[in-house]
Amino acid sequence: MIRFDRVTKKYEDGTVALKNFSLEISRGELLVLIGPSGCGKTTALRMINRLIEPTEGSITIDGRDISGIDPVELRRNIGYVIQQIGLFPHMTVAENISLVPQLKKWDREACRKRVDELLDMVGLEPDTFRDRYPSELSGGQQQRIGVARALAGEPDIVLMDEPFSALDPISREQLQDDLIRLQSEMRKTIVFVTHDMDEALKVADRIVVMNEKRLVQTGTPDQLLEHPADEFVREFIGVHRRRKAQNGVPTVNDLMCPAPVTAHPDQEPAETLRLMKEEGLEALFVTDTRKRLLGIVTLEQLEASRHENTSVGHILKPPPQGVSARDGLGEIAAIFRDPRIPMVPVLEADRLVGYVSRTSMMDGLAEWGKVGD
Numbered sequence: 001m002i003r004f005d006r007v008t009k010k011y012e013d014g015t016v017a018l019k020n021f022s023l024e025i026s027r028g029e030l031l032v033l034i035g036p037s038g039c040g041k042t043t044a045l046r047m048i049n050r051l052i053e054p055t056e057g058s059i060t061i062d063g064r065d066i067s068g069i070d071p072v073e074l075r076r077n078i079g080y081v082i083q084q085i086g087l088f089p090h091m092t093v094a095e096n097i098s099l100v101p102q103l104k105k106w107d108r109e110a111c112r113k114r115v116d117e118l119l120d121m122v123g124l125e126p127d128t129f130r131d132r133y134p135s136e137l138s139g140g141q142q143q144r145i146g147v148a149r150a151l152a153g154e155p156d157i158v159l160m161d162e163p164f165s166a167l168d169p170i171s172r173e174q175l176q177d178d179l180i181r182l183q184s185e186m187r188k189t190i191v192f193v194t195h196d197m198d199e200a201l202k203v204a205d206r207i208v209v210m211n212e213k214r215l216v217q218t219g220t221p222d223q224l225l226e227h228p229a230d231e232f233v234r235e236f237i238g239v240h241r242r243r244k245a246q247n248g249v250p251t252v253n254d255l256m257c258p259a260p261v262t263a264h265p266d267q268e269p270a271e272t273l274r275l276m277k278e279e280g281l282e283a284l285f286v287t288d289t290r291k292r293l294l295g296i297v298t299l300e301q302l303e304a305s306r307h308e309n310t311s312v313g314h315i316l317k318p319p320p321q322g323v324s325a326r327d328g329l330g331e332i333a334a335i336f337r338d339p340r341i342p343m344v345p346v347l348e349a350d351r352l353v354g355y356v357s358r359t360s361m362m363d364g365l366a367e368w369g370k371v372g373d
């Protein structure tokens, strides 16, 4: 519904703020723009409500080029929330919230009802807060009023530029939770700018990673975590962030050892035994050269046949049930109920990408607990 077509912004001093930026944002989508300071996030966002005009390219909303829409008219249908929310200090909460409805000439009763409804929505008791002034609110409460104000005129689109970044971590988490809940009820088109990858992974339907005024990669949180397009994205996401991705529940991805040591079927038992002792392993997966999983050998088995003229391929046992990196803790725990299973292979299609052992699971959970704080 919002479409950037090769948009560039160049200032008169020669600064390029956005370069050849193309993006389609669907109706009802919560899209997050993320990237380092100065990469062009705010520029892209403020172009949607024509606070900044492109030098090249075009932006359309529902197929209409916005350069032909009166900016004042356009902004009535686009809510806007910024970091320092800028409530009007001499107006009460109710007056601040009902600014746009009044511009839209709603009658008094409709405005009053809307204010109470919005206060409820953002988790503030209407009777307590309606007649307060902004200076009588905490930072988190002010930001909630900012969100309420942006939603007041029932806009189709809401732009949010680092709306929660000035808040303490607890208020921030609460407002993120509120946003997710509100969005599940309202399904607005929301464009949300942040510096914070944890926040992006938590709230986004889709993330756009930007760097040096350009779009680097777009994808769902899962897609970015699984397939970062390049080193920049990988660095930006950071390995530890994977742990927070699944709404606070650890996944196989968090508990597994990636890049496991494996044996080849042609290997001799004695050689394989040495390798396992070096690595401190009780069992080893056997794969072919394409990392397709063929089976498993245990220390016991190898000890028994170490003097025989045989190969690993001849003594291996069928592989235990595998899991995918996206499976949850529950799947792994259920498999480990069987005490004979030393480790669980993690498979992507038929290729071995890692394994979970009881030790790696405990280590992963301990780490998870730290990061989740």
Ligand SMILES: Nc1ncnc2c1ncn2[C@@H]1O[C@H](COP(=O)(O)OP(=O)(O)OP(=O)(O)O)[C@@H](O)[C@H]1O
Pocket: 011, 013, 015, 016, 017, 018, 035, 036, 037, 038, 039, 040, 041, 042, 043, 044, 195
């Ligand atoms: N009025 C202006 N004149 C010249 N350059 C500008 C102007 N406004 C922004 N810029 C430049 O455009 C680039 C992109 O700015 P923008 O505000 O979009 O970055 P951002 O990604 O939002 O950064 P931050 O995360 O720090 O808010 C920056 O290099 C900035 O210095």
Ligand SMILES: [Mg+2]
Pocket: 041, 042, 043, 161
């Ligand atoms: Mg900015």
